[in-house]
Amino acid sequence: MTSEYKKPLPRPTINPEVSQPFWEGTKKHELWLQYCLNHNGHFFYPREVCPVCLAPQERLVWQQVPAKGRVHSYTTVYQPALPAFAEEAPFIHALIELDAGARIVGNVVGLSREEVEGNALELNQPVEAVFEDVTDEWTLVKWQRVDG
Ligand SMILES: [Zn+2]
Numbered sequence: 001m002t003s004e005y006k007k008p009l010p011r012p013t014i015n016p017e018v019s020q021p022f023w024e025g026t027k028k029h030e031l032w033l034q035y036c037l038n039h040n041g042h043f044f045y046p047r048e049v050c051p052v053c054l055a056p057q058e059r060l061v062w063q064q065v066p067a068k069g070r071v072h073s074y075t076t077v078y079q080p081a082l083p084a085f086a087e088e089a090p091f092i093h094a095l096i097e098l099d100a101g102a103r104i105v106g107n108v109v110g111l112s113r114e115e116v117e118g119n120a121l122e123l124n125q126p127v128e129a130v131f132e133d134v135t136d137e138w139t140l141v142k143w144q145r146v147d148g
Pocket residue numbers: 036037038039040050051052053054055
């Protein structure tokens with residue numbers, strides 16, 4: 001953990017209580033998703049209404065899910081939109097298909113610069129979450145390859 005973290009942090013300012021269980025989970029190094037009791041499926045990002053069947057909040061519950069998935073798609077970022085991320089470039093920003101069924105975006109870490117620049121990350125590559133405690137308040141979710 002560091003107080004020197006200089007990059008932008010999440011700012012859940014619109015109805016922050018909606019995503020609070022997700023961020024409480026990341027602080028415990030756990031992945032929590034909303035589950036819809038109407039259509040029996042997880043979804044991400046946190047919402048007040050199910051994006052699949054429009055079930056209201058009373059029909060949504062939070063569940064811890066395995067912090068594992070597969071790379072659905074990715075892009076290599078050479079020129080980040082925000083200067084704060086310039087020193088990390090190039091890096092991989094990926095769409096992860098979670099084993100629980102929902103999709104989540106995040107950076108894939110643990111790759112060499114040669115692997116990043118060579119597009120060595122395979123689609124369908126199994127990945128697991130890496131929880132980075134960037135400040136005392138915030139833990140971010142990133143992803144790393146696992147054998148599969
Ligand atoms: Zn639903």
